[in-house]
Amino acid sequence: MARDLVGPSDENVKSILNGIDQEQKDKLEKVSAESKNIYDKSKKTTIIVGTILIGLSFLGLFVDTMVFVVALVFAIIITIAIYGAGQGKANTYFKKNVTDDLVKAVLGPKGNYQSNQGWTPTFISGIKLFRMGNIYSTKDRITGEIDGVDFVVADVTSGNKTVTYDSKGNRREHTTYYFQGVVAEYEFNSKKVHGSLEIREDEGGAGYSLIYGRKDNVDFEDIAFNKDFNVYTKDKLQAFYIMTPQFIEAFNEIKRRIPGHLIFSIQDGRMIVAINGTHNNLGYSAKSKDANAALESIIREILPYKWFVDILNLDQDFGQEAVREAKLASLKSKLDSETNKNGEESDSIINSIKEEL
């Protein structure tokens, strides 16, 4: 199926941007402009230092061709390092001062961003969605609450590096990446799931479930969905219970909108979303034409996590909220009659119970 609709709509991005108050917007634009300034400065420094170093390397020609080559290689390496450091500095400054504010603008006051935090290896190996090797890194952790649904997302890289020696004793390194993408965890709606249910985008036979292998695949009424996704579970009836026609349609839409290879898993009252082949930048991008473009680009990265809650009905509670409210109302009336007070005391008790819940 062609992925003709990728990313959030311009309309929704603009609406988030419009929702940011002017004072905050001014601050965001100032920081964004400053990041661009840091980047531009480092670019200038790179050009000057690079030109000098490469120029100096040509002096090596007066000594020996080999000296020239070595000096030129060093000059290029140093130039690239200076450029990278400049970009990193601009990025860090931007992330430190803007990204958390933008996360809050999109996800509300409970939104939080930490650039140097992520998922623990224990969590990732526990969810069993992709292989773990001897390479592991994680960063850019976003936490928040969307329509009452708690969620956490972070970038994850998992791979394996092997070292071999050929017959001449030459060392060779070979790195295989199992996963380079984002992993998000959401509270699942009030439907109870026994065991786990895995929904993996089809990889033409290359991908399979670490829990189920290639067996226990369930087919549904939707031909397009069956072609694009494999659903693994031990309980077929449960698969039909979770995968309603509306839910299936949501996955088709997610595939059209979200780039990368999709893996979903419902386990222990939560939904794990792993998207391989994509990662959050969440920082300053030299490609952004202006401050507004930089902000838009980050909003575009965060919005899908909010959209998942809507499209997958993760906030659906099947009438449980109404039951809770009615129970609390009945408790309040009992408290009112027993304390013979005007209700203020029972209000505070009820509110504390609500917070506990």
Added chain:
Amino acid sequence: MFTSGLGTGGLIAIVIVVIVLILVISIIGWWISTKNKFLRYQVSIEDAASGIDIALTKRFDLLSKMFDITKGYAKHEKDTLTEVIGMRAGIPKGATAKDLSAINTKLDEAARSINVAIERYPDLKANTVFLELQASSRDAEEHLQAARRMFNSNVKIYNQLLLVFPSSIVANHYHYTKSDFFEAQDKKREDVKLSF
């Protein structure tokens, strides 16, 4: 030598016998595996039908309990609701997909009547027992939908297998017949929230 002892004619005869043997073994193997496939789907259909039974019974029990609560309120809807109570004997054993569909349609009508009662008598919305039953009933309905879809999915594959050549040869030999689908009024599909 082996060939010189047998002669060309003998060798050809052996090759033909081997080919025929391979063909016969393949046909027997295919026949057994096709028959097993039919049996597996028959078991799956029975499993799914028992899933429908369980979900229908649960829904029936919940609606009956809800009816007991709404009795005092819903005098106007009494007829439909009394009909549900008339079904207290539960779902008859050996009920066909058509019977189950008919029972489900009655339960849908009862659920609609109870919903009318809720709209007319807001007191019910504060009744915690009733609300809990309502939430459970919704969940039972979801389970029923799931069981129905799984049943129909199995029936669809089974019926296709019955009609398609060459598996139809095995089906005709054992007199396997088409299974009925579980027909129910599909709930209007809610729109997927596409915009983001």
